[in-house]
Amino acid sequence: MTRQALPVLLEGEEAFGLLERLRALVARHLGLLLDPSQDDRLRETLRRLAGPEAPVAWLTRMERFTSQADKDALAAALTVGETYFFRHAEQLDALRTGVLPRWVKRHPAPRRLRALCAGCASGEEAYTLAMTLMRSVLGPGGVDWDITAFDVNPAALQRAEQAHYNAWSLRATPPAWRDLWFRETPSGWTPLASLRRRVQFHQRQIAMPDPAFWTVGRFDIIFCRNMLMYLDGPSLRQAVQHLATALGPGGALFLGHAETLHSLTDQLVLQQGEGCFFYQRREDVEPGASAWPFPVAAQTRDPPATPAASPGAVSRMEARASPRPDSVFGALADATPTVWPTLDESLDPPSPAAARQQLDRALQLVETGQLNEGLRICARLLTHPDSAPLQADVLYIQALALEERGELPAAEWHHQRAAAKDAGFAMPHLRLGLLARRRGEPVAARRELRRALELLDSESADRLRRFGGGFERDALRKLCTHDPGDFR
Numbered sequence: 001m002t003r004q005a006l007p008v009l010l011e012g013e014e015a016f017g018l019l020e021r022l023r024a025l026v027a028r029h030l031g032l033l034l035d036p037s038q039d040d041r042l043r044e045t046l047r048r049l050a051g052p053e054a055p056v057a058w059l060t061r062m063e064r065f066t067s068q069a070d071k072d073a074l075a076a077a078l079t080v081g082e083t084y085f086f087r088h089a090e091q092l093d094a095l096r097t098g099v100l101p102r103w104v105k106r107h108p109a110p111r112r113l114r115a116l117c118a119g120c121a122s123g124e125e126a127y128t129l130a131m132t133l134m135r136s137v138l139g140p141g142g143v144d145w146d147i148t149a150f151d152v153n154p155a156a157l158q159r160a161e162q163a164h165y166n167a168w169s170l171r172a173t174p175p176a177w178r179d180l181w182f183r184e185t186p187s188g189w190t191p192l193a194s195l196r197r198r199v200q201f202h203q204r205q206i207a208m209p210d211p212a213f214w215t216v217g218r219f220d221i222i223f224c225r226n227m228l229m230y231l232d233g234p235s236l237r238q239a240v241q242h243l244a245t246a247l248g249p250g251g252a253l254f255l256g257h258a259e260t261l262h263s264l265t266d267q268l269v270l271q272q273g274e275g276c277f278f279y280q281r282r283e284d285v286e287p288g289a290s291a292w293p294f295p296v297a298a299q300t301r302d303p304p305a306t307p308a309a310s311p312g313a314v315s316r317m318e319a320r321a322s323p324r325p326d327s328v329f330g331a332l333a334d335a336t337p338t339v340w341p342t343l344d345e346s347l348d349p350p351s352p353a354a355a356r357q358q359l360d361r362a363l364q365l366v367e368t369g370q371l372n373e374g375l376r377i378c379a380r381l382l383t384h385p386d387s388a389p390l391q392a393d394v395l396y397i398q399a400l401a402l403e404e405r406g407e408l409p410a411a412e413w414h415h416q417r418a419a420a421k422d423a424g425f426a427m428p429h430l431r432l433g434l435l436a437r438r439r440g441e442p443v444a445a446r447r448e449l450r451r452a453l454e455l456l457d458s459e460s461a462d463r464l465r466r467f468g469g470g471f472e473r474d475a476l477r478k479l480c481t482h483d484p485g486d487f488r
C-alpha cells in the first residue's frame, strides 16, 4: 500500500491523543522517552505500522497485546543507531592502559574477563571492544575473554551478526588498524573471524528485569554508551540498577560523553583516566582517592518506579536544566513537556532569548545523537543577527557534533574558531587538548589543556552548566591536569 492511500487520521486533537498513547506504548515496551520534537517520527511510524488499519484501531489492539514482532517493528522504527568503530577512542585508551592492567594485577591466573556491550547497535562498538581487548590482554597476561552484546533493535543485531561494514563505519579507524583487524570484502570490510568468534549478540531491552542475566559482578568491563540518554525515568533507573549490579570488582563502566550517573546510584563512583570519565564500584576506589572527582550522592527525590529500581538519573542536559533527577531529559519528562518551537517560530520575531533557546535545542539534539538536526539549527543560528553573542557557543556545538561523527579535523577547526571568537571560552581548549593527546601530540595537548585550566577559573557558571557535560568545575580542572603517565 502506498503512503498516499493510507488513512489520514493524524491531525488535530485526535492525533495528539494518539501520539500520547503511542509514546506510552513505546516507553512501556522499549523504555524510550520520545519528546515532542519527535512527533513527526511518531506520526509516521503510527501511519506505517498501522498500514491499512485505522491508527486508533491498531493502537488499541497494541495496548491490549503487543507481540514480539510488533515490539521489534517499533524498535526498528524508533531507535537511533548512530555508531562507528573506535568511537570515543580516549575511553579505549583508558581501558587499555589503565583499567585492564589494574584488573589483571588484581585477578590471579587463570583469568577470565567478561565484557558487556549494552546497546551495541550494528556491532561496531562490540568489535572495537574486541580489538581493544585482543590488543591488550591476550598472550603474556594469560587472560581469556569474551564479549556479550545486546540491543533492543533486531534489525541492528542482524547487521551486527553479518558484520559487513562500509567506509562510513570505519571513518575513525586509522588505515593501519583497518589493515590489522579487518578483511576486505567486495562491499567493504569485515572484522577478522578471530574477533567475531569472541562476540555473542542477542536481543534484550536493558530495563526489562531478568535476574538470570543481571547477576552480581557478572561483567568486568561494561560499555553502555549513548543509550541511557534515550530512556525514560523508570527505565533509566532500572537500567542503572542492572548495570550497577552486574559490574564486577575492579571492573569499569563506560558511558557516552553526554551521560553521567550523577545522583542516580551510590554503588558506583566516577573515576577518570586518559581524558575520560568512567565508573567503578565504590569499594574499588582506594581510600584517599575516593574524594575525587565527586562522590555520587544517593538522592532519591522521586520514588523508584519498581522496587528494584535505583534513585534518579541525570545527564549533562538535565544537570543544567531540570529539577528532576530521574530522567535524562528531565524537562521533557515533566507532566507538561517542553515543546520546542521550530526555528522559524522562535526567531520570528527574532530575539536573543529565542536564539538562546535554539542553542539549547541544538545542544540537546547533538547530545542525543540527532547530529544532522542539531547541525541544521547551528547553521541557521550562525546566520541570524540575534545569535552574534552566541557564535562561539554555536561553533562549539558544531565541533561536538563533528567529533561525534568521527570527523576530527573538521571538529578541531570548529573548536579553534570557537576559541578564537571568545578568548575566554575554556571548553574548546579542553577538547582540543584531549584531541591532540589522542593524536599523540603531547606538546600541543599540554598547551591547550593548560589554557583550558587557566580559563576554567573564570568560566561562567551558566556556560559550565551548559557545556560541562554534567561535570563540575573541579572535575574538569582535574581532566586538564591529568597526566596520562599517572594512570598506570
Ligand SMILES: C[S@@+](CC[C@H](N)C(=O)[O-])C[C@H]1O[C@@H](n2cnc3c(N)ncnc32)[C@H](O)[C@@H]1O
Pocket: 030, 031, 032, 079, 080, 081, 082, 083, 084, 087, 118, 119, 120, 121, 122, 125, 150, 151, 152, 153, 156, 204, 205, 206, 207, 224, 225, 226, 227, 230, 256, 369
Ligand atoms: C546511539 S546507539 C549507540 C550505539 C553504541 N553504543 C555507540 O555508542 O556507538 C543506541 C543504541 O541503543 C539501543 N537501545 C535503545 N534503547 C534500548 C533499550 N531499552 N535496550 C537495549 N538497547 C536499546 C538502540 O537500539 C541503539 O542501537
